[in-house]
Each structure stands twice: as structure tokens, then as C-alpha cells.
Amino acid sequence: MIPTQQQLENYAELIVRVGVNVQEGQKVVVMAPIAAAPLARQIVSRAYSAGASDVFVEYNDEQLTRIRFRQAPEESFSKYPMWRAEAFQGFVAEGAAFIQIYSPDPDLLNGVDPERVAASSKAASTALAPYRNALMNHENAWTLVSWATAEWAAKVFPDEPSEAAVEKLWERIIDATRIGLEDPVEAWRGHNATLLNMVERLNAKRYAELRFTAPGTELSIGLPEGHLWLGGGKKNGRGVLFNPNMPTEEVFTMPHKDRVNGTVRSTKPLNYSGQLIQNFSLTFKDGKVTEFSAEQGYEALSKLLAMDENAVRLGEVALVPDDSPISNSGVTFYNTLFDENASCHLALGQAYPVNLEGGTELSPEELSSRGANRSLVHEDFMIGSAEMDIDGVTQDGSVEPIFRGGNWAF
Amino acid sequence: MIPTQQQLENYAELIVRVGVNVQEGQKVVVMAPIAAAPLARQIVSRAYSAGASDVFVEYNDEQLTRIRFRQAPEESFSKYPMWRAEAFQGFVAEGAAFIQIYSPDPDLLNGVDPERVAASSKAASTALAPYRNALMNHENAWTLVSWATAEWAAKVFPDEPSEAAVEKLWERIIDATRIGLEDPVEAWRGHNATLLNMVERLNAKRYAELRFTAPGTELSIGLPEGHLWLGGGKKNGRGVLFNPNMPTEEVFTMPHKDRVNGTVRSTKPLNYSGQLIQNFSLTFKDGKVTEFSAEQGYEALSKLLAMDENAVRLGEVALVPDDSPISNSGVTFYNTLFDENASCHLALGQAYPVNLEGGTELSPEELSSRGANRSLVHEDFMIGSAEMDIDGVTQDGSVEPIFRGGNWAF
Numbered sequence: 132m133i134p135t136q137q138q139l140e141n142y143a144e145l146i147v148r149v150g151v152n153v154q155e156g157q158k159v160v161v162m163a164p165i166a167a168a169p170l171a172r173q174i175v176s177r178a179y180s181a182g183a184s185d186v187f188v189e190y191n192d193e194q195l196t197r198i199r200f201r202q203a204p205e206e207s208f209s210k211y212p213m214w215r216a217e218a219f220q221g222f223v224a225e226g227a228a229f230i231q232i233y234s235p236d237p238d239l240l241n242g243v244d245p246e247r248v249a250a251s252s253k254a255a256s257t258a259l260a261p262y263r264n265a266l267m268n269h270e271n272a273w274t275l276v277s278w279a280t281a282e283w284a285a286k287v288f289p290d291e292p293s294e295a296a297v298e299k300l301w302e303r304i305i306d307a308t309r310i311g312l313e314d315p316v317e318a319w320r321g322h323n324a325t326l327l328n329m330v331e332r333l334n335a336k337r338y339a340e341l342r343f344t345a346p347g348t349e350l351s352i353g354l355p356e357g358h359l360w361l362g363g364g365k366k367n368g369r370g371v372l373f374n375p376n377m378p379t380e381e382v383f384t385m386p387h388k389d390r391v392n393g394t395v396r397s398t399k400p401l402n403y404s405g406q407l408i409q410n411f412s413l414t415f416k417d418g419k420v421t422e423f424s425a426e427q428g429y430e431a432l433s434k435l436l437a438m439d440e441n442a443v444r445l446g447e448v449a450l451v452p453d454d455s456p457i458s459n460s461g462v463t464f465y466n467t468l469f470d471e472n473a474s475c476h477l478a479l480g481q482a483y484p485v486n487l488e489g490g491t492e493l494s495p496e497e498l499s500s501r502g503a504n505r506s507l508v509h510e511d512f513m514i515g516s517a518e519m520d521i522d523g524v525t526q527d528g529s530v531e532p533i534f535r536g537g538n539w540a541f
Numbered sequence: 542m543i544p545t546q547q548q549l550e551n552y553a554e555l556i557v558r559v560g561v562n563v564q565e566g567q568k569v570v571v572m573a574p575i576a577a578a579p580l581a582r583q584i585v586s587r588a589y590s591a592g593a594s595d596v597f598v599e600y601n602d603e604q605l606t607r608i609r610f611r612q613a614p615e616e617s618f619s620k621y622p623m624w625r626a627e628a629f630q631g632f633v634a635e636g637a638a639f640i641q642i643y644s645p646d647p648d649l650l651n652g653v654d655p656e657r658v659a660a661s662s663k664a665a666s667t668a669l670a671p672y673r674n675a676l677m678n679h680e681n682a683w684t685l686v687s688w689a690t691a692e693w694a695a696k697v698f699p700d701e702p703s704e705a706a707v708e709k710l711w712e713r714i715i716d717a718t719r720i721g722l723e724d725p726v727e728a729w730r731g732h733n734a735t736l737l738n739m740v741e742r743l744n745a746k747r748y749a750e751l752r753f754t755a756p757g758t759e760l761s762i763g764l765p766e767g768h769l770w771l772g773g774g775k776k777n778g779r780g781v782l783f784n785p786n787m788p789t790e791e792v793f794t795m796p797h798k799d800r801v802n803g804t805v806r807s808t809k810p811l812n813y814s815g816q817l818i819q820n821f822s823l824t825f826k827d828g829k830v831t832e833f834s835a836e837q838g839y840e841a842l843s844k845l846l847a848m849d850e851n852a853v854r855l856g857e858v859a860l861v862p863d864d865s866p867i868s869n870s871g872v873t874f875y876n877t878l879f880d881e882n883a884s885c886h887l888a889l890g891q892a893y894p895v896n897l898e899g900g901t902e903l904s905p906e907e908l909s910s911r912g913a914n915r916s917l918v919h920e921d922f923m924i925g926s927a928e929m930d931i932d933g934v935t936q937d938g939s940v941e942p943i944f945r946g947g948n949w950a951f
Contacts, residue, residue: 165575165600172604179612186609187622190575190600194582199596202589212597214628221624
């Protein structure tokens with residue numbers, strides 16, 4: 132069996148200790164696909180061992196999502212169960228830790244009316260905004276991890292029989308999360324230190340602008356004054372170190388919402404709410420997307436960009452070298468958690484206030500005036516490749532290389 | 542595979558059309574163990590086809606329940622997530638239909654401290670009282686059905702290998718629910734008519750008292766004035782016919798809470814919140830249990846009886862002939878939904894106001910003064926056998942046979 136019992140236990144231990152770093156007396160919320168029940172159970176057991184006061188598990192089932200999108204009446208998609216939104220706000224207020232096992236089927240909503248998906252995404256984003264904002268502000272500890280489902284594996288390794296595909300996908304997950312190592316918790320300490328070192332070097336530079344060059348890409352991204360690079364472990368509102376993504380290979384900061392210009396071409400498919408968007412291009416002027424094209428998923432992309440006024444602006448810019456473990460596997464995962472950690476990427480929509488000095492103390496208006504984008508959306512898309520060069524423009528206007536041929540130049 | 546795809550679809554159709562009888566524009570709540578996902582998905586699809594406005598599925602996982610009872614801190618068991626209780630009250634108020642797939646592992650909580658189970662049951666009963674009362678009053682349509690899990694099947698057929706045990710259990714479920722027939726919905730119409738015929742005969746009798754005689758049993762149960770027998774389909778607060786249990790073979794009414802005297806011996810094991818109680822006896826005086834014994838589960842039984850002041854009084858008396866389909870299978874199911882429909886049974890705790898003329902319009906005090914018991918508990922236990930005789934005492938004091946040798950005498 133893949134993963135082995137030992138790897139499964141390592142994974143749960145890593146999620147509990149390094150992912151959300153459960154504290155004595157803390158509540159823990161676990162969101163898991165039903166296929167991931169073996170991991171959910173291990174997590175619950177280890178969370179109690181770590182001192183959790185209560186663990187609440189919410190199982191989900193993508194097949195029910197598909198049935199709903201196909202059969203539910205039109206008017207239901209603009210509604211959201213407010214009791215769930217309020218329950219999550221309650222968990223936030225109590226300082227709960229949130230663990231999400233995220234393994235979407237990339238072809239889940241093939242043939243479903245994108246209007247329905249857009250209405251449903253908007254209703255969820257609106258109802259869950261306080262919860263999502265709390266997580267983006269790192270008020271609470273949270274972590275996103277994956278589980279190899281048959282549907283996901285079939286998309287990643289379409290030529291393999293189902294069981295072999297799942298095994299191959301597990302090999303990649305085990306590798307990327309380090310749960311095959313003897314002491315994954317210690318391995319993550321080392322990994323976090325490496326990312327932190329890069330973060331400190333970038334923060335010392337205080338770049339005014341980043342310039343991206345690659346086939347189909349010629350993009351300038353202005354960085355706000357006081358922007359902060361982050362990577363690896365973060366501290367939450369209570370000063371507890373946590374890792375929001377496992378795996379993670381990125382360092383990232385905040386673009387200035389009004390100072391993005393030029394064109395960028397995607398290099399990996401984007402799985403947006405169960406709809407695949409592939410080979411797309413976005414052209415920006417003064418921060419806003421003014422033109423776009425897509426070989427696949429054009430309508431889903433246009434719905435994403437129309438979600439609200441600022442879904443057409445950027446909220447994140449992240450650097451990942453082409454020579455990194457997930458990227459070196461050569462696999463396209465059709466899962467943002469993996470693909471974004473194999474590639475430089477940008478996000479449309481909401482910016483992280485934590486990417487600004489003192490950002491979590493600012494009002495929405497103050498954040499906006501300092502260049503932070505505000506939107507119901509936060510959707511990563513991949514732009515990195517071995518052909519990407521990135522330059523940094525310093526405060527005094529000099530230009531220096533950050534990436535050459537897809538990798539760190541310093 | 543057992544069930545076949547056709548049987549699975551029949552089951553879902555039966556649950557949606559006959560179980561809760563989903564109405565146009567109605568919300569539907571489905572509670573399902575994760576193993577029953579194939580049935581949950583069919584139910585959701587058919588509920589939308591029947592006009593449901595929205596279907597909410599809550600998956601549960603008994604292994605998490607066991608982990609919680611073993612590892613969670615002591616003080617957590619007296620708490621209940623109020624957001625869930627309020628969500629269910631909201632569903633009640635909106636007129637939702639409730640479908641529960643109920644397949645408990647009879648050995649789930651072996652070795653768990655009964656104090657924890659009792660505290661948790663009490664917290665849940667208290668928090669969910671408005672929801673449970675609404676269901677007991679038949680305000681909303683609800684139905685309880687089963688799914689053959691490996692853990693349950695292993696208890697019922699301990700000598701069979703796992704797969705064979707599950708298949709054998711499915712055979713019994715398919716038989717008892719009639720989903721193997723060509724038109725199960727029509728078969729249930731006929732079955733409901735048969736039960737209704739018996740209900741009408743018993744209601745015409747207006748018995749003052751029932752007397753039960755069997756090995757270890759010598760019990761008199763007074764019936765309140767205006768008691769109503771019910772069986773098979775019921776009408777909910779909106780006049781919609783539904784079937785609360787599938788299978789169902791019982792006709793039942795309300796005992797007078799103060800007029801139960803004598804001793805009764807259980808004839809089948811009771812699975813109470815994951816704890817087995819077997820071969821137990823209860824002695825009543827003026828409605829209250831004054832003595833009890835149990836060969837297995839004595840402590841769980843004592844916790845049940847101590848749940849609140851009136852857990853020691855009866856809330857239901859139900860008649861099921863020994864010559865009935867589930868009983869004839871000769872199988873002990875360790876699952877009340879099946880075992881209660883193979884045997885005459887009583888319930889400790891809360892009475893159904895629907896078992897009194899005009900009962901749903903009465904205040905708690907009026908109900909009580911008319912003989913209805915009120916408790917957080919409603920727990921069925923089985924007392925029927927081929928050796929049971931039952932007599933009815935009419936208003937003028939004459940005694941006539943109702944059951945002889947476990948079967949209807951009229």
C-alpha cells in the first residue's frame with residue numbers, strides 16, 4: 132500500500148506539528164474528502180495527542196458537488212448556508228486551527244454551466260469572506276495538504292491503470308512533503324530555514340519593481356513601499372509558527388495593484404473550481420487586465436475575471452526556481468498546491484495584508500491606498516519556466532538579475 | 542456486487558418518494574456514514590429530480606467517534622457544537638426532510654468509559670431537543686434507513702469472512718426493504734395499507750390496559766385515554782405522507798407514564814450509543830423502573846436510566862408479530878431499526894405526542910397530565926418472542942387475547 136502506515140503517520144504528525152502546530156487547548160477543524168478518511172483519522176488522533184480540546188471533521192464528496200451543479204435548481208447557486216459561514220467565523224474567533232486536505236478532480240465540472248459555478252463561487256466567497264480574510268491575515272494557523280485520489284491521479288498519469296497512477300502520484304506527494312524521510316519534522320525545519328534565508332535577502336533589497344521576460348511574457352510588476360517577502364513558516368496572530376502549504380517552495384510578496392503593465396503567458400493549466408483553464412494570456416495596463424485569451428476554458432477565465440471589480444488585478448507574486456524538487460519531477464499536477472510550487476506564479480484578486488509592513492493593522496481603505504488589492508477572489512496561476520528571466524529594479528533605478536534561465540541569479 | 546446498481550437506485554427512489562416523500566421546493570438533509578456514499582449520491586440525485594430546492598449531506602465516520610471517546614479531554618464531552626444544533630433547528634423551521642442512513646458498529650465503543658458516552662449523549666440530547674421533538678411530533682418528514690457496513694456485518698455474521706458477511710447482510714436489507722422487487726414503491730403502498738388496517742382495528746378497541754406474559758415477563762401497561770395506535774406511513778405537519786422507518790413492521794402507541802407495573806425481560810441485545818446491553822430485566826412500579834439487572838452492559842443501562850428523571854418511564858409500546866419477515870430470518874441484527882421490527886418492543890423515555898388525540902397541539906404540561914412521558918431519551922428495547930402472549934383489557938374490564946404464541950390472535 133502507498134502510503135505505508137509509517138508514512139501516513141508521518142504525514143499526520145507533520146500536519147499537526149508543523150502544518151498548523153496545534154497548541155494545548157486549541158480547537159482544530161479538518162476538511163477532508165471522504166477518500167482521505169485514513170489520513171483524517173490519523174490527524175484527529177495526533178491533534179488530541181498534541182492537546183487539542185476538540186477536533187471537528189467535515190467530510191466532503193466531489194461527486195455530490197457534480198450532482199448539485201448538474202441537477203439543483205438555478206436559484207440555489209446564489210445562496211450559501213449561512214449557518215456554515217457563521218460556524219467557521221466562530222471557529223476563527225476561538226482561535227481554531229484549520230487543516231484542509233485538498234485533492235480536486237481537475238475534470239470534475241466538465242460540461243457544467245460556468246454560470247452556475249460562478250454564481251456558487253461568488254456566494255461562497257461572499258459568505259466566507261470573514262473566515263477567508265482571517266486566514267489570509269494569518270490570524271489563525273491553517274494548512275493545505277493533499278491526498279492522492281483516483282480521479283486526480285488519472286488526470287496526472289492518464290496512460291497508467293488506476294492503481295499504478297495512484298501509486299505514482301503518492302510517490303510524488305511523499306517526495307514533496309518529505310514524509311518518506313526518517314524525521315520529516317526536522318527536515319521541514321531545515322527547509323523553512325532555507326526559504327527564510329531567501330526571504331531575508333529579498334527584503335533587504337527593497338525592490339521598486341520586478342520585470343519578467345519569457346516566451347509570450349513581458350511584464351512589469353511594481354512593488355508597494357514597505358512590501359514584505361514571505362516564505363515557508365509564518366507566525367499567526369498568537370505568535371505560533373505554522374506552514375500554510377505543504378509542500379511549499381515559494382517566496383512571495385504583494386504587487387502594487389495599480390502598477391502592473393505588459394503581458395504574461397501561463398505555463399501550466401489552472402484548475403479553477405473544477406474547470407480547467409489552459410494556455411492563457413493576460414495583458415495588464417496600470418494594474419488591470421485589459422485583454423485576455425485562452426486555448427481552453429475561456430469562459431471560466433472570463434467568469435473569474437468578472438467575479439468582482441478587482442478580480443482583474445494582482446494580489447500576489449511568487450518566485451519558485453525551475454530547479455526545485457516538484458518542478459524537477461517534470462509532472463503537471465493540475466492541482467495548484469503542487470503546480471504553484473513548481474513554478475513562479477501570480478494570483479488574481481485579494482492581496483495578503485501580511486505582505487505589507489504593519490499590514491494586518493490597517494483598515495481596508497489604508498491597505499488599498501498603499502497598493503494592496505481587495506477582492507473576493509484569490510486565484511494562483513503559473514507563469515514560470517526554464518526560459519524565464521526576472522530582473523529587480525532597485526529604489527535608485529538600477530536593474531539587477533534575480534532569475535536567469537528559470538533559476539536564482541544570486 | 543450487492544446491492545446491484547438497480548437495487549441501489551430502487552433504494553434511493555424508495556427513500557426519496559416513500560421515506561420522506563420529497564416535495565417541490567423542499568430542502569433535504571442527508572446524514573450518512575462515509576461507507577454509504579454510493580447511496581447518498583443516488584439519494585441526492587433523486588431528491589433533486591423530485592424537486593428538492595437544495596440537498597445538504599453530512600457525512601459521519603464512526604472511527605472518528607471512537608478516537609474522540611478515547612482521546613478527547615474529559616471536559617469536551619459535556620459540550621455540543623451549538624452551530625450544528627441551530628443549523629438543524631433552521632432546517633426544521635424551513636420544513637426540510639431528514640434522511641438518516643443508520644449503520645452503527647455494535648462494538649464501536651468497547652472499552653470506552655461509559656461516563657464519557659453518557660455525558661456526550663446528554664449534551665447532544667439537550668442541544669438537539671428542539672430538532673428531535675419536531676421529528677417526534679412528525680412536524681417534518683424524516684426517515685431512518687440502513688447500509689451494510691463491514692463492521693456491522695461482522696457482528697451479525699461473525700463466522701463469515703468479511704465480504705460474505707456483508708453480502709448476507711445486504712440480502713436481509715434487500716428483503717426487508719423490498720428493493721429487490723420490481724416496483725418497491727408500489728409494494729410499500731400495499732404494506733402500509735396492511736399496517737393501517739391493524740392500526741384501525743386497535744384504535745376501535747380503545748383498550749385501557751395491555752398485559753404481557755412470557756418467560757421472565759409479567760407486565761401490565763396502562764394506556765392513556767385518547768391514545769392512538771400508529772403504523773406504517775404517517776402524515777407530517779404539512780399533511781405529507783412519509784415513512785419514518787424502512788423497514789417497518791410495527792404498530793405502536795403510548796403507555797401511560799404512571800401505569801406500568803411488573804417485570805419485563807429483554808429478548809434481543811440493545812445497541813445503545815455503541816455499547817451493547819444484553820439479557821436485561823426491568824421491574825416497574827407505578828410507571829417507574831425500581832429494579833434492573835443485565836448480563837452485559839449493566840453500567841451502560843444504569844447510565845441510560847439515569848439520563849434524566851423520566852428515563853426510567855416508558856414512552857412507547859409496539860407490537861410486531863413473531864411471524865414477520867425480519868423475525869423469520871432468525872437473525873439478530875444488533876441494530877434497533879431491524880431488531881425492533883422483528884419483535885414487540887418498548888421504549889424508555891420520551892413519548893410521541895402523535896400517539897394521543899390532538900397531542901401535537903398540547904403543551905408539555907397538558908401532555909404530561911394526560912399520561913405522556915417527557916425525557917431527553919427515547920430508547921427502544923426488544924421484548925417479543927414466540928412465547929409471548931398479550932391481552933387487552935377493555936374499558937369495561939373484560940380481557941381479550943391480542944397475541945398468542947407471539948402472533949396476532951385476531
